[in-house]
Amino acid sequence: MANEENQQQEAEMEKLPVVLQLRPVPAIAPVEDRFLNKFRFLKAWESSMPMDLFLTTHSQSVRALLCSGITPVTADVLRCLPSLQCIVTASAGLNHIDLTECRSRGIAIANAGGCFSENSADYAIGLLLDVLRRISAADRYVRQGLWPTKGDYPLGSRLGGKRVGIVGLGHIGSEIAKRLVAFGCRISYNSRKKKSSVAFPFYSHVRDLAANSDALILCCALTNETHHIINRDVLLALGEQGVIINVGRGALIDEKELVQCLMQGEIGGAGLDVFENEPDVPKELLVLDNVVLSPHTAVLTPEALMSLHDLLMANLEAFFSNKPLVSEVKDE
Amino acid sequence: MANEENQQQEAEMEKLPVVLQLRPVPAIAPVEDRFLNKFRFLKAWESSMPMDLFLTTHSQSVRALLCSGITPVTADVLRCLPSLQCIVTASAGLNHIDLTECRSRGIAIANAGGCFSENSADYAIGLLLDVLRRISAADRYVRQGLWPTKGDYPLGSRLGGKRVGIVGLGHIGSEIAKRLVAFGCRISYNSRKKKSSVAFPFYSHVRDLAANSDALILCCALTNETHHIINRDVLLALGEQGVIINVGRGALIDEKELVQCLMQGEIGGAGLDVFENEPDVPKELLVLDNVVLSPHTAVLTPEALMSLHDLLMANLEAFFSNKPLVSEVKDE
Known part of the structure; x- marks a missing residue:
């Protein structure tokens, strides 16, 4: 039977x-x-x-x-x-x-x-807010019991009015842009080609985008063309107050140069969900207060x-x- | 001279x-x-x-x-x-x-x-994203070197589609709502009275708002009427998966009950910029991974x-x- x-x-x-x-x-x-x-x-x-x-x-x-x-x-x-x-x-x-x-x-x-686009976009905004307003760093400060003894935590920087450059305006980049508009940011972008349906300023070279941005968000695909698209030159163009967020792939950034720039104060901070040799994270980053480190979790819920x-x-x-x-x- | x-x-x-x-x-x-x-x-x-x-x-x-x-x-x-x-x-x-x-x-x-409204609103969104997507907790995980040895960090929860209840729809609450709309959240609110200019559902009792929300954001003024407006009853209505964010004043929440609910898993998590006896933070909170603690920095940049x-x-x-x-x- x-x-x-x-x-x-x-x-x-x-x-x-x-x-x-x-x-x-x-x-x-x-x-x-x-x-x-x-x-x-x-x-x-x-x-x-x-x-x-x-x-x-x-x-x-x-x-x-x-x-x-x-x-x-x-x-x-x-x-x-x-x-x-x-x-x-x-x-x-x-x-x-x-x-x-x-x-x-x-x-x-x-x-x-x-x-995964909405999740990635949400996470990119979360990392950007975290780096600018120092949320994770302030949380560490409170957990270490320093607030009552050492007083107020240093002020972070406001998101509204910031010039944010999006590298890769596909599904994820568009969702990021939608959110940033609600925060009062000024958006521009770089991608393979200018999109006729988009009114945001387009920069054909990512270095120029960096020079005209307070923050860069990386959400493009990793290809031969985009490997190490963020090199030392781009990071220096972003500048001492500049912040970089990566929810794309680790190898979009020349990670050694990024670590140097962060340690020397040549850029302001970074929020990184991805790394060149995951799950290995450069050990120099583990002690920096101007970075937020995330174990490649942007896309998944x-x-x-x-x-x-x-x-x-x-x-x-x-x-x-x-x-x-x-x-x-x-x-x- | x-x-x-x-x-x-x-x-x-x-x-x-x-x-x-x-x-x-x-x-x-x-x-x-x-x-x-x-x-x-x-x-x-x-x-x-x-x-x-x-x-x-x-x-x-x-x-x-x-x-x-x-x-x-x-x-x-x-x-x-x-x-x-x-x-x-x-x-x-x-x-x-x-x-x-x-x-x-x-x-x-x-x-x-x-x-201060935009800063507070930005920070509230930052805390909400942080608690839901576990950004600070994941950052600690990476800093402790656990990613290569213990593997992927547990998934957080998506912001899009969440029912978010805003307690106090003034300057700050309105800015919060504007941002949440861009994230695809479903918004409702509680305030002294229903606002005729606002289309979001209104709940005259905060307990009802909690029962119909996945997350509550507190951004109302502290008055005799709002002191401990969030009591055990409201927290239980918010429920095991529910998240509470406070960028208002510490005494809006009965903090002892909040600590109990967080420790017992009776609510899902909390993002707190303010506390009842600042700068003292209940020491039970310092070791919880489902809370983000912030030293009253939401308004200032x-x-x-x-x-x-x-x-x-x-x-x-x-x-x-x-x-x-x-x-x-x-x-x-």
């Missing part, structure tokens, strides 16, 4: 659309049950076969692939999957996917879209994970219903 | 409008020079005379008084000053001034107006002090030019 039920269940499952996973997708592991009555996950890492054999074995049935932001989806992998038409990634960035191969094959890609699950599900359902993907990434 | 110049200077000064100060006004002490070519300050505390004798001696010449928020301006003082027509206070609150006596005499009062100086000056100039005061406090 139990056996019969099992067989029936298995037969039902065989009818479900197949979704390939090359490696575990941590973001969905806790809620995999939600997906299992709609899709049949084919988990490459659970097979004893070598990867290429596994892929060629299933090559005809695999039309969709679900991956995390750290699963390489190389041209070699893609060549084993001639029927693949759709990749759904649980990340905002796409630098783990061979986009050239996808483009030439017409494989559609959907990403995490704006699921339980609420954002829920939105992500819904979005991944919606994309897969759309694909198998021949509808447009919900968060398809189109070529620019 | 020098003597002659001095005499001439003194004669010039005698022509300046007289402004009485009962006690030093700390906010303007560093920039008193800016006032001295426009007004002659009469400093009661520098005289060897007893206060009442000093006041009656100058009773005919004193038409304006400048004070801080901790200088009592009592009915007794006011009765010694029959020519007084204007009080300019360097504070937002007026609880140090006998308003009944002023009203019956028709004495006009100007206060700090909105000089150098920029706000500059605005305050300008406003005090503008009020005094307006008064002596028979123009309307710039930041007159009118009866409701």
Whole structure:
């Protein structure tokens, strides 16, 4: 009887659309049950076969692939999957996917879209307020019992009226700008190209943006072009009172130069959610009061994970219903 | 020659409008020079005379008084000053001034107006983001070197979509609301009476507001009516996930009950800029990770002090030019 039920269940499952996973997708592991009555996950890492054999074995049935932001989806992998038409990634960035191969094959890609944008924007504002108004530093001061003995804590600086330069005006940057407007900040930005739909002043060189800003917020993608986009020259242009916030990737900043500038007082302060060699943080920063250090938590909250699950599900359902993907990434 | 110049200077000064100060006004002490070519300050505390004798001696010449928020301006003082027509206070609150006596005499009062409102609002948002997203706590985690050894820090909670209850929708509360709208929060409020110009839901009882909020922000004045407005009952209504932010006055909250609720997990967290017995902070709070502690710094930045100086000056100039005061406090 139990056996019969099992067989029936298995037969039902065989009818479900197949979704390939090359490696575990941590973001969905806790809620995999939600997906299992709609899709049949084919988990490459659970097979004893070598990867290429596994892929060629299933090559005809695999039309969709679900991956995390750290699963390489190389041209070699893609060549084993001639029927693949759709990749759904649980990340905002796409630098783990061979986009050239996808483009030439017409494989559609959907990403995490704006699921994390609001969280990242909130966190960027939190870090900026914290550095300017010295919230974490003042909290340490109170916890050390210094308020009654040493008196008032030195004043921080006001956010309103500050000139804030946003590096990368995509999903996250736009959300940051929306918030900063409510705080009375003056916004300008740098990005690959000027956006015609945006009225904020545009600077084509990040050094010029820095020279005309009291604070810089980094929220662009890490690419060959943006690696160490913030070098010593840019930091000196930002100046002694200037503050830098990074919710993008650690390697956007030349970290050694940043540490030097912070220690020498060549810039005013920094709020860093990301670092070049995470989870290692330069030890010089651990004792500075003009920095706020955060363990790469800007994007994640339980609420954002829920939105992500819904979005991944919606994309897969759309694909198998021949509808447009919900968060398809189109070529620019 | 020098003597002659001095005499001439003194004669010039005698022509300046007289402004009485009962006690030093700390906010303007560093920039008193800016006032001295426009007004002659009469400093009661520098005289060897007893206060009442000093006041009656100058009773005919004193038409304006400048004070801080901790200088009592009592009915007794006011009765010694029959020519007084204007009080300019360097504070937002007026609880140090006998308003009944002023009203019956028709004495006009100007206060700090909105000089501190934006700072307070910014700081309230900073504390809220800090408590929800655990910024200070994560900063401690990184500084203690725990990220590489203990791994990811526990996720905080998203600000967007949260129901935020504002207690006191005056200058500061309105600035807070403006910012929260940009973060996608759902706002409601409690105040002495419903404001016809505001569309946010109004709760006449703060307990009901708490029961319908994920976070409460306190920014009302401390009066007999608002003393301990946040009691155990209200805290329990806010609930286990609820967060409370206080940028008003410490005694708005029954602090003993707050400490209990935080230690027992009966509320989720707190961001506190003010305390009942400042600068003493309950020692139980110093070790909790779900609180952010701040040494009463929400209102002050150098920029706000500059605005305050300008406003005090503008009020005094307006008064002596028979123009309307710039930041007159009118009866409701």
